[in-house]
Amino acid sequence: MSLTLETLERLVGFETVSAKPNAEIIAYIEDFLLARGARCVPLPSPQVGKLGLYAEIGPEGPHGVLLSAHTDVVPVEGQPWTRAPFALSREGTRLFGRGTTDMKGYVASMLHAADQAAKSDLNEPLKLIFSYDEEIGCVGIQEMIGRVPDLIGSPRACFVGEPTGMQVAIGHKGKAALEAVCTGQAGHSSLAPRFVNALHLAADMIAGLRDVQDWFARNGARDEAYDVPFSTIHVGKMEGGTALNIVPERASLTFEFRHLASDAPEMIMARITEVAGRVGAHYRDRFDGADVSITQLNAYPGLDAPAASEASQLAARLLGTNDTTKVAFGTEAGFFDALGVPTIVCGPGSMAGQGHKADEFIELAQLEACERMLDGVVKELSA
Incomplete structure (x- = not known):
């Protein structure tokens, strides 16, 4: 554990909040890997100071096992931390420390595995990929993904190390983030009924989205492996108006849907678009310009891996369990799964217990369990 703890200390010391550059932590990881004979390929972002990294140790070849992690963390501002x-x-x-659970504990374990791999006689390569800006909607992997297939080949398994309490997670929902812009008429508030208030369109839009949510709760696909077993729609932000005595001509909603694999995002989007059209049409007899327009801000795929996949079976064998789970939060796993790589999510720590909270921590026992699993990966590649 000494190398893992030493490495984790260095990793936590990098303030890799998503709003800041991550070049320093990637340079540290790359130097660590190059010192152990790894072949490294930086993956620069269009954003200055941001980049990912791909590396492999052992013989060249299309297969092997891929380990995946992100290097960014969530902010600490506004949280009641009692320690640095x-x-x-x-x-x-x-x-x-920030990131001990989400997910620098796993990054440290990956580097431990790389150190072990460098000392082993591998028959297949150990492959590692590090991303950025995962915490703001898997932005980094979306920028990197075009180069990923040629680099990784066809690994027989990918382990994404988000915190699952070292349980083998075979699924999570996909997500889309959207904005609805509602257009009404400006006017003096003393004559408010003569104008179309954009906030009224926004309120009707929220009511319509709640109806769509109710429909999915009653009639949509269900998967009882999730705490909330159906697809969900959530409005997180509403803005509009400039002054009390002005009828608002613009209002906006920022909202999301998180969907089960069985509910196609295109189908959910069609229902949302229908609501927007109906709300706008309701006001057009009073104002031709009344409208609700929808823009997708971001999206990432879900994961719905078979329990019998090679990745699931390998992780279960290394952990000595037959149990699998599904997690409420999103990950980058769906991107690798979409490339045809058998993928699971398994890493140390508890997202519900420690992730994104003040005084974030990880238990030593969780790191030890992760080390044992990844040591098993290295032995598998040496067999």
């Missing part, structure tokens, strides 16, 4: 968030500290069996 970007300095690793220990209390008993707990290691504190």
Whole structure:
């Protein structure tokens, strides 16, 4: 564990909040891997100071096993931290610091595995990929994905190390983030009924989205492996108006849907578009310009891997379990799965218990379990 702990201390010390560059942490990871004979390929972002990294150790070849992690973390501002968030500290069996659970604990374990692989006689390569800006909607992997297929080949398994408490997760929902812009008429508030208030369109749009949500809860696909077993729609932000005495001519909603694999996002989007059209049409007899327009801001795919996939079976064998689970949060796993790579999510720590919280920590036992699993991966590649 000494190398993992030393590495984790260095990793936590990099303030890789998504709004900041991550070039320094990638340089540290690349230097660590190059010192162990890895073949490294930086994956620059169009954003200055942002980049990912692909690396492999062992013989060249299309197969092997791929380990995947992101290097960014969520902000600490506004959270009641009782210790320095970007300095690793220990209390008993707990290691504190931003990213210890999500997900620099896994990154440290990946580097431990790379160190072990460099000392082993591998028959297949160990492949590693590190991304950026995962915390703001899997933005980095979307920028990287065009180069990924030629680099990774066809690994027989991919382990994405988001915190699952070291359970083998074979599924999570996909997500789309959207904005609805509602157009009404400006006017003096003393004559408000003569004008179309954009906030009224926005309120009707919210009511329509709630109806769509109710429909999916009653009639949509269900998967009881999830805490919420159906696809969901959530409005997170509403804005509009400039002053109390002005009828608002513009209002906006920022909302999302998270969908089961069985509910096609195109179908959900069609229902949302129908609501927007109906709301706009309702006001056009009073104002021709009344409208609700929908723009997709971001999206990432879900994961719905078979329990019998090679990745699931390998992880289960290494962990000594036959159990699988599904997680509520999104990951980058769906991108690798879409490339035809058998993919699961399995990593140390609890997202519900520690992820994104003040005084984030990881238990030593979780890191030890992750090390054992990845040591097993290296032995598998040496067999």
